[in-house]
Amino acid sequence: MASNRLDSAPSRSSDTPCIRGSSGSLASGTASEDLSPELLARYAGPCPRYTSYPTADRFTPLHADREARVANGSGKPWEALRDVSSLSLYVHIPFCRSLCYFCACNKVITQQYGLASSYLERVLAEAQWYRERVARVLVTQLHLGGGTPTYLNDGDLTRLVRGLGEVFDLRPGEDVEYSVEADPRVLELETLDTLQTLGFNRLSMGIQDFNPEVQRAINRICTPQQVRTLTDAARARGFGSISYDLIYGLPGQDVQSLERTIDKVIELAPDRIALYHYAHLPHRFKAQRLIDSDLIPSPQAKIDMQLAATQRLTNAGYRFLGMDHFSRPEDPLAAAADDGRLARNFQGYTLMPADALIGLGASAISYSRDGYWQNHHGQKEYATAIAERGEAICRGWSLDDDDRARQWLIMELMCHLRVEKRALELRTNTPFRQYFAADLARLRPLIADGLIRESAQDLVVTERGRWFLRNIAAAFDRHLHTGESAAQYSRVL
Numbered sequence: 507m508a509s510n511r512l513d514s515a516p517s518r519s520s521d522t523p524c525i526r527g528s529s530g531s532l533a534s535g536t537a538s539e540d541l542s543p544e545l546l547a548r549y550a551g552p553c554p555r556y557t558s559y560p561t562a563d564r565f566t567p568l569h570a571d572r573e574a575r576v577a578n579g580s581g582k583p584w585e586a587l588r589d590v591s592s593l594s595l596y597v598h599i600p601f602c603r604s605l606c607y608f609c610a611c612n613k614v615i616t617q618q619y620g621l622a623s624s625y626l627e628r629v630l631a632e633a634q635w636y637r638e639r640v641a642r643v644l645v646t647q648l649h650l651g652g653g654t655p656t657y658l659n660d661g662d663l664t665r666l667v668r669g670l671g672e673v674f675d676l677r678p679g680e681d682v683e684y685s686v687e688a689d690p691r692v693l694e695l696e697t698l699d700t701l702q703t704l705g706f707n708r709l710s711m712g713i714q715d716f717n718p719e720v721q722r723a724i725n726r727i728c729t730p731q732q733v734r735t736l737t738d739a740a741r742a743r744g745f746g747s748i749s750y751d752l753i754y755g756l757p758g759q760d761v762q763s764l765e766r767t768i769d770k771v772i773e774l775a776p777d778r779i780a781l782y783h784y785a786h787l788p789h790r791f792k793a794q795r796l797i798d799s800d801l802i803p804s805p806q807a808k809i810d811m812q813l814a815a816t817q818r819l820t821n822a823g824y825r826f827l828g829m830d831h832f833s834r835p836e837d838p839l840a841a842a843a844d845d846g847r848l849a850r851n852f853q854g855y856t857l858m859p860a861d862a863l864i865g866l867g868a869s870a871i872s873y874s875r876d877g878y879w880q881n882h883h884g885q886k887e888y889a890t891a892i893a894e895r896g897e898a899i900c901r902g903w904s905l906d907d908d909d910r911a912r913q914w915l916i917m918e919l920m921c922h923l924r925v926e927k928r929a930l931e932l933r934t935n936t937p938f939r940q941y942f943a944a945d946l947a948r949l950r951p952l953i954a955d956g957l958i959r960e961s962a963q964d965l966v967v968t969e970r971g972r973w974f975l976r977n978i979a980a981a982f983d984r985h986l987h988t989g990e991s992a993a994q995y996s997r998v999l
């Protein structure tokens with residue numbers, strides 16, 4: 507993967523945020539002094555990222571070949587795949603040629619291409635397992651993530667997409683999104699040709715930072731010229747959307763160096779930008795032990811970087827979306843934000859949420875209206891499970907009505923920065939203040955700190971609160987406040 511996205515154990519008017527119709531005014535309205543050291547100290551600690559609800563660390567053992575038993579009931583959430591009318595596919599390709607020290611992804615660093623070839627066979631075998639279990643409906647999103655998906659050679663990339671096409675209804679075109687995460691250090695122009703032929707129309711490149719010193723500290727050297735060449739080549743081949751991943755909080759970064767990176771990025775003019783926070787968890791991720799912890803910026807320095815980067819991007823005309831995404835105003839993602847259609851999934855913000863997602867490959871997570879299921883993380887366990895059973899599901903979660911209501915609420919907060927109480931009352935058949943009494947009690951200090959406002963009709967995240975969306979969402983996470991936490995979440999800052 508191009509960044510170090512991490513969710514959990516297994517991925518906003520003076521005071522009124524307005525993602526709909528706003529054009530950067532939100533970011534420009536927050537000053538560093540609005541975010542005092544005391545405020546940062548209260549909210550900068552570990553917290554889930556809420557790419558799903560419940561978060562993946564809550565998943566419990568789940569086996570497709572026996573009666574499914576999960577902590578909150580029983581069920582096989584993949585059975586709902588028979589009823590879907592649209593589908594997303596995610597394929598995890600974990601292989602990389604070299605190690606980036608900040609990485610928290612499920613990856614395998616190897617020069618032995620044979621490992622990738624045999625892994626591909628397993629992914630295609632896993633796809634076959636779904637043949638009898640999923641309605642033959644249009645795949646509206648296909649996403650190759652990793653690792654480095656383009657570690658696969660062009661022949662194997664073609665074999666992968668053709669193999670998927672034997673099981674799923676793949677029809678490339680303007681109305682569907684075929685996206686691939688690319689490492690600009692190693693992506694060849696011929697591979698872009700192959701991807702274009704296969705129908706890919708979105709390219710996401712991991713940039714992180716252009717500062718050579720920061721790049722050395724994270725062992726990921728990549729020049730702006732490499733990125734420019736690929737960006738131009740992708741555009742010439744008709745890729746309609748080019749996205750860059752950037753990270754702040756990396757070793758050796760400061761506001762000035764990050765601003766220089768942002769200026770180069772603005773010159774290159776990608777359609778979308780994701781600006782992630784670096785989660786330094788060396789006790790959990792071995793690669794991060796290669797980073798000098800003394801070089802990690804302080805929480806105050808990180809918020810200064812985030813503010814400065816956001817200011818520069820919005821001044822350049824980018825729209826600030828959700829928690830950490832930016833898009834050019836003419837990008838469909840901006841229109842989706844205006845219309846209230848912005849959604850969030852494991853890959854970040856999207857405008858095309860399908861009824862279900864099938865994740866293929868080691869550690870991949872799938873979901874349907876009934877819940878989540880996840881594959882074995884390790885290569886060995888994944889390979890054994892596919893050989894023995896044809897699938898590799900090891901854990902998951904069946905959603906109950908309470909989970910569904912909270913899932914909707916948290917996604918509304920993350921995408922639209924507002925929650926309409928009446929909409930929740932219709933979901934819970936209970937007055938809002940009654941149903942969420944414990945949650946509102948947890949929210950009181952955040953209201954007092956000016957992070958969120960409550961009116962008779964709604965809850966609205968303030969501009970200051972936008973920087974602490976994860977904390978606001980956490981107030982409504984029932985599982986976080988009941989039961990044991992097995993997770994070591996990344997820090998908000």
Ligand code: SF4
Pocket residue numbers: 507508509510601602604605606609610611613652653654689712
């Ligand atoms: S290229 Fe590989 S090692 Fe580097 S960040 Fe992406 S997944 Fe991690």
